[in-house]
Amino acid sequence: MSLNRRLILLLLPIVIFGYGFATFFVYQYQKINIVELEQAKLEQRMLQLQGIFNKEAAIADNLVGLFLEGGYLMSFLASEPSSYRDATLSQSLHKMANQFLTNPSSRVAFALYNGVGQPLFYYERSTDPFATISPSHQSLSLEMINNRSISERQLITEESGSRFISGRLLDRVAFLPFKGRDIRASVQLSFSVQLDQFSAMLSHLEESYMTTAQWSNILNSEKGLSHSIEVFPGYFLTLQPDETIINSPMLAFLIRLMATAVALGSVTYGLLLLLMSRFITSPITKLDKELTEVMFYQKDNISPTFSKSEVGQLSKKFYDLFGQLQANLKHTHQMAVTDTLTSLPNRIRFYEYAKHILMKAEQNNDFVSMVYIDLDNFKFVNDTYGHEAGDELLCSLATDLNGLVSFIQQNNGSCMASRLSGDEFAIVLQHHNAEEVDVLAQSVVELFSSGYQSDNYHFPVSASMGIASYPGDGPTLNELIASADMAMYHAKRSGKNRFEHYSVSIAAEARRMKSIENHLKVVDCDNEFALVYMPYTGVDDQVKGFEVLIRWHSPELGNVDPEEFIPIAEQTGTYAKIDKWVFETAFKKLPEIRAIFGEDCTLSVNISAAELGHRMALEHLVALKKHYGIADGSVEIELTETFAYAESDAVFDVLHGLQEAGFSIVIDDFGAGYTPLLHMIDYPVSKVKLDKVLTTRMTGPEYSKLLKPLIELCHLQGIVVTAEGVENQAQQQFLKEAGCDYFQGYWLSKPIPFEALDAWFARYQTLTFYQDLN
Template identity: 35%
Template structure:
């Protein structure tokens, strides 16, 4: 055997054994690296899932806090009238819950339970309109009521049902804060439950990839050598995952086969080359990535640079770079979203409040002044409904741009600090001008903004019939806080709107007094006992022969605090504050109770006309209440005439139309009151399903003053063609009565016939009228009697 062969037989086994040892070393080194990377990846994904889970928890807490700070929940809890609370305030609370939800189709439930574990309110955003609180959540509620805890966060995973995050909080029904432990028995338990869809998707993805499921339990995972991770989700709540050894063993088996083949092939390659390759492709890129991440964390660099490698380390580098980029973008987007209005791009209400607070503080400290212009778009809802929300959005964006341009131009030309321009909500904008009152800045800005609407507001070469109403309030003369400034400017804006729209108005003391009285009226209405302060008067309605065919019930209010309050004052306030149901239902019951006496005065065919708020028609409860009171008082439905204001048809919807048709099917009469007061059109006369049209007194006065008898005849003829009888209101002179009679009106009502009277006074009026008309009635009966055989 030659030396070469000996060397070959001696060196080759040694080299081969060395390479096998090197391959075995590489195997263990890579095994630990891969395990560390897999552990980091698993921990990262589990932390991501935990972040999503915690976001759902924060969303639940924020949602409940928003409800606790809102008026809808407070009114629902405070209302003692169970029927009214369910019929009206329950719907309002449901609308408030829907408006707070950022995803209209995401599962969300809200429950209110009393100290006995009884559900007082439950709403679930699902396809089931009759959904009720399920047993697992009910059991949880009873368990919390029996415990001493005032709040709780539970992840329910009932078998065969959808898992939910349930946030529970005990709330004092008076203060709407957490109760003292001693008064927990009087507190209400409020529960928000959300379905963590994203967390469940991540859980399914991890299970598919690793063959292991995320376990949510009240304790963390014990430390082991296995591939596992555990992260906290909330108080005493952890998410853990333990990957089976088979998952990692499969990866290691593949690596062993590759290393064994590589050891044979690389037995002819220098051990030095192996070391260089390992340093080049394994340890070097990891060290580079670590240095880059450290530089970004210390602020030396803004972005993680690539290592130029491929494989796991290259993908890990790209993933870390992408994660860092997404985090920066999310931070920028969150900051931008919290500052700007998403539609118009100008400041939103939160940003405006922050900036305005600084300006107000500076004004109060330095002794200067600032002016707030509160801008509301008139008839915007009409444009939104008629032309669509896309047109409405374009109009708002265009308006924001034009307001910004004209306000900034005025501020620059006058050498003043830039004004703060924001969209507060919907079609409401605000401009805070840092100028001295009297220098003409506010007047010029108001005129420039109003000029944008001259001849209609033009968007994309099309003009829309909108105008603006502007309210102006000055700090510190009118207010010393941002909230007061906005409130007073808003009141001035409504004053401008009441004065005819497309104008501006300055907040004044008289306006302050008016708002104070409105607030007092609202407070008195909330605490009022209708039987003590309300009473009804009745205004007779007569036919062409002078016979009384019915009486209209009119509400009167004498308050011990406010004195006599007219319906024109308190009815709009009651409607805007949700108190109209209490008033309308009392009027319905009282008028039906008086119906028998009215029939005794004027005959069995006498009809009682009852005015109801058009807001009542949004709920079917009014139908049930009319029918229930009708049976209670023993009346026929034909004895009741339900009067609706003519303007209700502008807002008519399928629900309103269905409620009106239901009243007609139940036999009630329907009248359209104050016809001609605001939105009259021939099309509305054709579409209205009513028995009677009541001509508004202003329309009657205008037609009488202009001697427009042909016009009045045409209106009456059109109503008769639709089988509607016509009642002329405001008959206070013989001339009006004569004109309405000549036009063909069927019945009449007004001060010429009688003013509104209480029942006792109405009885005297009926007796007097009967005595006065008795001879005429007898003559009419004699004249109409058929002639006897000898009288021919």
């Protein structure tokens, strides 16, 4: 009789099925009960939360009603402005607030605006003596005036808690809802109430249910354990508890239920085992034991068998299967931890190895250093040479890094190089002496001493590296990686093709960059930014125009250099707001500048490189030019020559669109990049500005013979030339003789505030007059 027939005749499947079905049925039934109970608790708590909200929100509406009924507004508007009038109204509002609020720390704010949005009075019941109206409160007041909305209620949710604002737009004379045409005959008042009890209970619920409440204008329709309340018309609060709220009791119940089922099943199985052991159990037990040993890596495979029985055939199949699985597992694991392009260990293997090395270093009191490597100008390689060349660069570098690592390993060192992503690599080194990591990093730097040479290309790239060492720079792997990353970016900003060790100053610099990023998000352009003007002259020594430069004075950060905040603005996406402000301010000032320097005076304005691929920038500049009546040729758009040019249709469309709209295109910092001549030919350029470093070298004795041919090359393309960084009259005269068209530098003037342009021009005219006499 076969094994299957014996099992069927001995009813083992029926026992298993019966207990399994019973366990499943009981579990499902109990799960429904637990979910329904938790849902009922949640609904009860949410209704309680809704009641608390209605109670606290009603305070704002009640304060509005009590304020209007008490005649406080009429008395305030009828009185002449004075500190006594404000103090009287503050005392009245304080008494009103105390009638509704028992908690002395609860915040109530009152704001009064006239019909044109000017604040007439502000009161706040809080512990802050310097409190001012919040942006959200102010925004609601101005929005009501602009939209002529006679009544508004708004809920504001912030990290510090929730606030409810109730506002009215009233007739200034009748003190009734405003319905007139002249908005100046209105007043707007609003009360803001801090929802302390509501915020406290909501935080308690979020903590209890291990979730975050969701605010929405749409009623949540998701199924499962969740509930929504309408805090006020059209505004819903949804709480969807974490799954562990249900899973934890269900798991405990399932464990108990399964334990019971196993116990009963074991008794039943024990009775059946007495009958089945001779024919079935013993062979299966032996096979099960060997399979368990294989699963727990106690042996590579089960013992081969030559039995012809069903169990013997099953054992043979398991033997073949495990042999194939072992081979596949080794191959799959190798693929999972290896970068497919470079064959270096990938990020997964990097983390595994680094954690292992850190454990060893802790036991042996060794150093572990993380060398974070990022290629400079790798995108330039892909754009110029093609992605196949970029892949060759990565593969060749991987081979070189492996060579450095292999040398260390041959000397009994623990070291591994890996590719993390794109053009980012990392080396983990366990060492006894702190200087060993510097030797390794210097070896990497030497690979890029004059670019990088692969089998088929010489690439104009370098490497910036950051080094962080355990335990001084971080006790955990994640902290080491973060420290090495900060050091790498510092090396990149400090000149590239170098390495930097993590330090407190680098961390402080990283914090400052983060602070600059945060301030740029909320910067007040009109009050914090200012423009200065850098003049340039022609061969006749007459002022021909100005380069417009931006300066930032932050109330918190002080003066922030453009070279510091502009790259951050481009990386974080806040550049668009800055560029718009710069162009609009410059366009406004152009008529006043021409009134001083003549109608032929032009302005050169830098545009952020990040905007060149967006047609919205073109449309905005064209609209500004039309709005301010700027004549064609009056404004030059300067492109920094060293930015990462992307030769795409979008960039060409924007540049040609600017040219067609009457703007001149200028390449700034000419000669500081890799392919300036190519850009000069490809792009619709009308002027180039020689970088100040190039100007200094070209006017020196060593390279002076190259200056005139360079200028003539530009003139052959119909491009005029401006020399930046002119420091003295001798340099200017040399540039004139070489054919240079325009001259700019500190010899002429440093950047000048707009208010000082007139005085500077008067001094310059006097100086020029006496020079002409001599």
